[in-house]
Amino acid sequence: MPDDPSLRRFAYRTAGLRASEIRALFSVASRPEVVSLAGGMPDTGALDMDAVSDTLAQVVAHDGAGALQYSGGQGYEPLREQLVEIMHTDGVAAHPDDLVVTTGAQQGLDLLAKLFCDPGDVVIAEGPSYVGALGAFGSYQAEVVHVPMDAEGLDPGALENTLQRLRAQEQVVKLLYTVPNHQNPAGVSLSAQRRQRLAEVAERWDLLVVEDNPYGLLDFKGEARTALRTLIPERVVYVGTLSKIFSPGIRVGWVAASGSIRDKLVQLKEAADLCQSNLTQHVAHRWFSVQPWQDQVAHFREHYRKRCRALTDALSDEMGSVCEWSEPTGGLFVWARLPEGVDTGEMLATAVNHRVAYVPGRAFYADGSGQRELRLNFSYCDEDRLRTGVQRLAEVVHAEIELVQAFGESRADRRPDDS
Amino acid sequence: MPDDPSLRRFAYRTAGLRASEIRALFSVASRPEVVSLAGGMPDTGALDMDAVSDTLAQVVAHDGAGALQYSGGQGYEPLREQLVEIMHTDGVAAHPDDLVVTTGAQQGLDLLAKLFCDPGDVVIAEGPSYVGALGAFGSYQAEVVHVPMDAEGLDPGALENTLQRLRAQEQVVKLLYTVPNHQNPAGVSLSAQRRQRLAEVAERWDLLVVEDNPYGLLDFKGEARTALRTLIPERVVYVGTLSKIFSPGIRVGWVAASGSIRDKLVQLKEAADLCQSNLTQHVAHRWFSVQPWQDQVAHFREHYRKRCRALTDALSDEMGSVCEWSEPTGGLFVWARLPEGVDTGEMLATAVNHRVAYVPGRAFYADGSGQRELRLNFSYCDEDRLRTGVQRLAEVVHAEIELVQAFGESRADRRPDDS
Numbered sequence: 132m133p134d135d136p137s138l139r140r141f142a143y144r145t146a147g148l149r150a151s152e153i154r155a156l157f158s159v160a161s162r163p164e165v166v167s168l169a170g171g172m173p174d175t176g177a178l179d180m181d182a183v184s185d186t187l188a189q190v191v192a193h194d195g196a197g198a199l200q201y202s203g204g205q206g207y208e209p210l211r212e213q214l215v216e217i218m219h220t221d222g223v224a225a226h227p228d229d230l231v232v233t234t235g236a237q238q239g240l241d242l243l244a245k246l247f248c249d250p251g252d253v254v255i256a257e258g259p260s261y262v263g264a265l266g267a268f269g270s271y272q273a274e275v276v277h278v279p280m281d282a283e284g285l286d287p288g289a290l291e292n293t294l295q296r297l298r299a300q301e302q303v304v305k306l307l308y309t310v311p312n313h314q315n316p317a318g319v320s321l322s323a324q325r326r327q328r329l330a331e332v333a334e335r336w337d338l339l340v341v342e343d344n345p346y347g348l349l350d351f352k353g354e355a356r357t358a359l360r361t362l363i364p365e366r367v368v369y370v371g372t373l374s375k376i377f378s379p380g381i382r383v384g385w386v387a388a389s390g391s392i393r394d395k396l397v398q399l400k401e402a403a404d405l406c407q408s409n410l411t412q413h414v415a416h417r418w419f420s421v422q423p424w425q426d427q428v429a430h431f432r433e434h435y436r437k438r439c440r441a442l443t444d445a446l447s448d449e450m451g452s453v454c455e456w457s458e459p460t461g462g463l464f465v466w467a468r469l470p471e472g473v474d475t476g477e478m479l480a481t482a483v484n485h486r487v488a489y490v491p492g493r494a495f496y497a498d499g500s501g502q503r504e505l506r507l508n509f510s511y512c513d514e515d516r517l518r519t520g521v522q523r524l525a526e527v528v529h530a531e532i533e534l535v536q537a538f539g540e541s542r543a544d545r546r547p548d549d550s
Numbered sequence: 551m552p553d554d555p556s557l558r559r560f561a562y563r564t565a566g567l568r569a570s571e572i573r574a575l576f577s578v579a580s581r582p583e584v585v586s587l588a589g590g591m592p593d594t595g596a597l598d599m600d601a602v603s604d605t606l607a608q609v610v611a612h613d614g615a616g617a618l619q620y621s622g623g624q625g626y627e628p629l630r631e632q633l634v635e636i637m638h639t640d641g642v643a644a645h646p647d648d649l650v651v652t653t654g655a656q657q658g659l660d661l662l663a664k665l666f667c668d669p670g671d672v673v674i675a676e677g678p679s680y681v682g683a684l685g686a687f688g689s690y691q692a693e694v695v696h697v698p699m700d701a702e703g704l705d706p707g708a709l710e711n712t713l714q715r716l717r718a719q720e721q722v723v724k725l726l727y728t729v730p731n732h733q734n735p736a737g738v739s740l741s742a743q744r745r746q747r748l749a750e751v752a753e754r755w756d757l758l759v760v761e762d763n764p765y766g767l768l769d770f771k772g773e774a775r776t777a778l779r780t781l782i783p784e785r786v787v788y789v790g791t792l793s794k795i796f797s798p799g800i801r802v803g804w805v806a807a808s809g810s811i812r813d814k815l816v817q818l819k820e821a822a823d824l825c826q827s828n829l830t831q832h833v834a835h836r837w838f839s840v841q842p843w844q845d846q847v848a849h850f851r852e853h854y855r856k857r858c859r860a861l862t863d864a865l866s867d868e869m870g871s872v873c874e875w876s877e878p879t880g881g882l883f884v885w886a887r888l889p890e891g892v893d894t895g896e897m898l899a900t901a902v903n904h905r906v907a908y909v910p911g912r913a914f915y916a917d918g919s920g921q922r923e924l925r926l927n928f929s930y931c932d933e934d935r936l937r938t939g940v941q942r943l944a945e946v947v948h949a950e951i952e953l954v955q956a957f958g959e960s961r962a963d964r965r966p967d968d969s
Contacts, residue, residue, distance in 0.1 A: 170620075172619060178618065180610055180615070183618070184610045187610060188606070188607065196597070199797035200594045235823055263824060270664075270822075378829070379828075380619050381827055382823065382826070403653075403656070403657060403689075404654055404657040407801070408801040
């Protein structure tokens with residue numbers, strides 16, 4: 132991480148933080164003495180660098196001048212054909228013409244927010260939800276309303292109640308944003324039964340669904356999960372990315388949408404940055420056409436499964452009595468809950484002083500919830516380092532709980548003038 | 551260009567076209583039988599591909615895992631240090647902390663538009679102006695008001711009159727957007743005297759200036775041109791790009807701004823796409839630190855100067871009696887004007903049928919002007935092909951002028967129901 136690291140950034144209170152909080156966390160991640168469980172970085176060191184080198188050499192040998200030139204606004208067609216293949220291995224059907232290549236999934240979310248959201252419109256999302264999506268919707272002044280989730284994912288009954296309440300309030304609901312597989316930050320997946328029920332609710336309420344699937348192929352359970360795009364294709368805009376199955380540094384994501392939405396996304400993409408990097412599109416195209424990418428994904432999956440196990444084992448050992456979490460079905464994150472009264476935002480500065488970082492739960496809610504929750508990443512640190520991180524965190528958490536029990540209130544309540 | 555080419559797209563009338571028109575033009579450029587003078591592509595084939603290959607190999611050898619990882623929102627710091635060096639060779643002072651790396655200059659313009667423009671706000675720009683900037687400001691519903699330019703660039707007196715008129719109309723002017731060097735599309739540069747006068751007007755009217763300088767180093771005249779950022783640093787946000795001095799396919803541009811503007815741009819960048827591609831940032835960093843990039847730029851300059859001469863010589867030979875143009879001071883484009891009554895938008899379909907393409911003048915105005923103007927690119931085609939293109943264009947133009955003279959009105963007036 133190239134930003135100047137600064138622990139001072141952690142001395143603030145959590146109220147009102149979003150992108151800056153994440154930026155600060157990225158900064159701290161660069162300090163070697165801090166075990167960062169904060170970021171969402173895949174372990175790019177687990178890629179075969181000789182294969183990467185070969186891929187780059189082939190791109191230049193094959194069509195260097197083309198790779199260094201502008202691309203079209205929709206993205207490099209041979210790459211779009213491959214992205215369709217990748218979606219297919221994930222059980223999702225699409226046509227290359229339906230795809231728009233974007234700068235990671237994040238730009239897909241930004242362009243969708245720009246296309247659909249006027250100030251004051253409502254976007255429904257899981258609670259908690261992906262911080263980058265909250266940032267994208269928020270930057271167009273949409274209001275995010277959360278629907279609770281549990282170990283089976285988003286609750287379709289609660290979704291329908293929310294839709295009813297919003298209709299009664301005459302609020303305009305533009306879309307449902309959901310990460311059905313190995314959700315960030317909660318680590319859980321939508322159950323098969325709930326996918327069916329969610330599809331029915333979407334049909335009944337004429338709801339547009341943005342299905343964001345960055346982690347689908349990083350499944351620890353070997354379960355087939357039917358995409359919402361497969362159940363109700365005409366209602367679902369699908370967002371994908373190569374960040375977690377190859378590299379985030381190439382910034383290749385995509386949106387699959389049909390007809391007029393795709394056309395508008397291409398126009399917005401061109402207004403936003405003209406076109407995607409042709410060099411990274413050519414690199415991705417060659418990686419997924421020449422290299423044994425499915426073996427690489429299988430390697431990532433096993434690699435992260437072991438690290439996930441190491442993290443949750445350490446949580447059991449060190450904080451089993453005071454901390455709850457959902458066993459991740461895949462992906463990169465464990466979502467944990469501490470006892471009443473603990474404020475994970477408040478606690479962060481202390482944690483960083485103890486050389487461990489995480490993301491406070493409040494970052495994942497638009498409504499100020501998540502005070503005693505936190506997100507822990509297991510994809511980037513090796514198993515020893517994960518255990519060390521959890522040990523350090525446990526010291527901080529146990530001390531915090533003692534303080535809370537002694538004073539019977541949260542630190543935030545205790546120190547109103549201390550910011 | 552990877553889009554499906556389609557000549558049918560050219561059968562429409564020009565009214566209301568912007569991004570789609572440009573997209574269609576890019577598409578046609580891919581047909582080998584069409585001489586495209588339409589695009590704005592540098593000649594990436596003139597790069598030393600062995601050097602490119604070495605650069606990519608060094609990036610992986612030096613820190614492959616880092617290059618494939620996420621970057622910080624502001625951009626890779628060693629690259630920002632080099633961008634400052636590049637600005638310095640162009641006569642502009644800045645500090646790496648002031649820079650935000652963006653997906654080409656286009657994303658810089660998009661983020662600035664998002665930051666400054668509310669619907670109905672006014673952005674002042676040269677007439678004609680860069681079509682991508684018009685698209686960016688338009689996508690946030692800003693109104694672009696043009697100020698005329700001539701062979702010396704933007705007219706500061708006309709700018710002041712426009713500011714007076716807009717104030718009398720109680721319109722909110724958010725910024726002046728200008729390309730002072732080798733402007734796209736007009737090919738001219740702001741004279742030294744006018745730079746001084748423009749700076750004075752900006753001071754007097756408390757005007758924020760966005761100085762877009764993609765072509766500064768592609769100067770055919772060897773004149774030193776003082777940047778507005780140097781004259782009035784606190785009023786100028788500077789936008790740069792590596793697209794024309796290295797490669798547009800890496801999509802590396804930047805914005806130099808101070809303090810709070812820079813901080814907000816970083817937040818908007820993170821909401822838009824999290825971060826820049828680290829791979830292309832590492833490639834750019836290595837290219838500009840290891841390769842003799844100034845020699846490469848000198849080569850581009852000489853290469854384009856010759857092509858520009860070939861294009862304008864051909865214009866003199868084939869259309870000297872009916873076409874006016876300003877001799878380009880540098881850059882990639884010649885801006886030409888045909889006789890009264892010719893509509894270059896109308897004429898485009900005929901031109902493409904004659905296997906030559908250009909961009910109609912109306913694309914470069916937000917107000918419908920530019921009917922008899924057109925932009926011709928000289929950077930991408932070799933000299934023979936440029937001459938062939940102008941010969942084909944001349945046939946079309948002469949036939950069109952005969953028609954206009956015979957009927958005494960434009961084709962658009964003649965065929966109202968023909969669309």
